[in-house]
Amino acid sequence: MTAxxxxxxxxxxxxxxxxxxxxxxxxxxxxxxxxxVILVGDDPASQVYVRNKVNACAxxxxxxxxxxxxxxxxxxxxxARIAGLNADPKIHGILVQLPLPRHFDADAxxxxxxxxxxxxxxxxxxxxxxxxxxxxxxxxxxxxxxxxFEEAGIPLKGREAVVVGRSNIVGKPMAxxxxxxxxxxxxxxxxxxxxxAHCRRADILVAAVGKAKMISGEMIKPGAAVIDVGMNRLADxxxxxxxDFALAREVAAFITPVPGGVGPMTITMLLANTLQxxxxxxxx
Ligand code: NDP
Numbered sequence: 134m135t136a137x138x139x140x141x142x143x144x145x146x147x148x149x150x151x152x153x154x155x156x157x158x159x160x161x162x163x164x165x166x167x168x169x170v171i172l173v174g175d176d177p178a179s180q181v182y183v184r185n186k187v188n189a190c191a192x193x194x195x196x197x198x199x200x201x202x203x204x205x206x207x208x209x210x211x212x213a214r215i216a217g218l219n220a221d222p223k224i225h226g227i228l229v230q231l232p233l234p235r236h237f238d239a240d241a242x243x244x245x246x247x248x249x250x251x252x253x254x255x256x257x258x259x260x261x262x263x264x265x266x267x268x269x270x271x272x273x274x275x276x277x278x279x280x281x282f283e284e285a286g287i288p289l290k291g292r293e294a295v296v297v298g299r300s301n302i303v304g305k306p307m308a309x310x311x312x313x314x315x316x317x318x319x320x321x322x323x324x325x326x327x328x329x330a331h332c333r334r335a336d337i338l339v340a341a342v343g344k345a346k347m348i349s350g351e352m353i354k355p356g357a358a359v360i361d362v363g364m365n366r367l368a369d370x371x372x373x374x375x376x377d378f379a380l381a382r383e384v385a386a387f388i389t390p391v392p393g394g395v396g397p398m399t400i401t402m403l404l405a406n407t408l409q410x411x412x413x414x415x416x417x
Contacts, residue, residue, distance in 0.1 A: 277398025350380025
């Protein structure tokens with residue numbers, strides 16, 4: 134079997150065309166969706182992510198602004214900026230690029246964002262309503278993964294789903310969304326005994342660890358849908374996922390590539406959340 138590739142660039146483009154249309158409809162009511170991105174420090178990967186997010190906004194016809202600070206900035210400057218953005222009617226989404234430098238209390242920074250502008254969905258209150266099953270914003274990466282399942286018609290009800298990784302931004306919300314969609318979910322992490330055995334019985338396997346090619350072809354159940362969230366930079370500068378793609382694609386029924394899979398969908402769903410926030414503001 135050679136797996137069907139789940140193409141995040143293609144699905145992202147399709148969804149973004151629809152967002153552009155909705156943004157034009159909002160513009161006719163005098164509202165332009167607006168995203169503010171805050172970047173602290175000079176981490177090269179974060180700079181690329183922020184640039185991609187700002188560019189995606191421009192292409193979709195959204196307003197966007199970038200607020201960049203040196204790593205040694207005082208936290209109160211960032212809090213003051215967030216307070217200003219919370220009150221700014223041009224801004225419907227505020228994103229603080231993680232990770233923050235060590236002297237920041239990242240949880241406190243995220244909590245400073247107004248819940249109705251927390252388009253990453255990371256604030257405790259927004260995590261809470263996601264767990265309760267009526268999310269205000271679905272965190273962008275797992276939201277993008279759910280769109281792959283929807284688009285490809287991959288059933289989730291009653292199926293075995295295994296999520297490898299339990300971070301607040303990917304693994305935990307991913308597991309919650311899969312559970313709400315009717316899958317039976319196992320969450321694996323660094324203390325899991327016999328990861329291979331768990332992976333091998335997964336109809337749906339989501340890898341979100343950050344270790345290049347740690348999921349081998351033998352760990353995949355024939356016919357599984359394999360979603361590779363991992364983004365790892367190899368010594369030669371190339372990007373690769375957590376899954377050994379060349380081997381896994383011979384076993385799985387569906388697989389996402391890296392790059393070109395989950396990454397573009399994460400940015401697409403950031404646009405979706407910003408647009409939704411603007412639509413809510415317009416109808417309030
Ligand atoms: P974190 O480092 O926050 O979490 C990694 C998780 O992997 C932890 O739960 C950790 O377990 C688990 N883990 C570590 N080693 C093992 C192991 N040997 N076996 C099983 N589980 C293990 O990472 P993130 O969730 O933030 O990101 C994961 C990956 O996804 C990264 O490569 C990141 O770059 C990528 N990413 C990609 C995005 C995209 O848009 N494509 C968006 C966000 C992230 P424990 O909790 O026990 O430490």
